[in-house]
Amino acid sequence: MASNITDAANTAGQKKGTDPTNPSIISSEGAIGKQFNPDGSLGGMAQKIGGPLDKDGMIGSQFDASKNGIAGHVEKAVDGPSNPTQH
Template sequence: MSENFNVKPSGGMASDIKTPATAGVGAVKPKAMDAQGAIGHQFTEQGAIGGTAAKIGGPLASDGVIGKQFTTGGSIGGTVQDNMGGMKK
C-alpha cells in the first residue's frame, strides 16, 4: 500500500526551498557594532541615540565637536567601525 506524503516530484534539495525559518540563512549581514548593525545603527542620525543628539544639535550634532567623533569617519565611531564593524562571515 503506497501513501502520498506530498513529495515534490520536481527534484532538488530541501535546502533550496525558502521558508520563514530559512529566509536569512546564507545571507551576508552586518556585525552588531557596524554602522548598519543592530547596535551601531542606533548611533547614526537615523537611530535612537544619534537621532536624539541630532535634535539637540550644537556640539552633539553630527558635525558638532562631540557628535562628529561618533560618525564612521570620527575618532570613536571610526575606531569601532574598523575594529568591530564589517560583515559577518
C-alpha cells in the same frame, strides 16, 4: 586606548567580516551601531539637541564611522561597511 576599543569591538561583534547580510552588532549597520547614526534613535535625539551633539559638532562628529573618531575605530575593528579594514 585604541586597542581597548578594538578588543571590545571584536568581542561584541557577531561576525568579523564584510558580509552585509550579517554585520557586526556594533558596526554602523548593526543592531546597536545603527542607533547612533543621525537617523537612529540615539543619533536622532542628539541631532534634535544640536550644538556639540550634532553630527558635525565636536562630540557628535566622533560617531561618524567614516572619520577617524571612536566610530571609525570600531568600524575598522569589525570590518564594518562604512570604513572596512584594508587587508
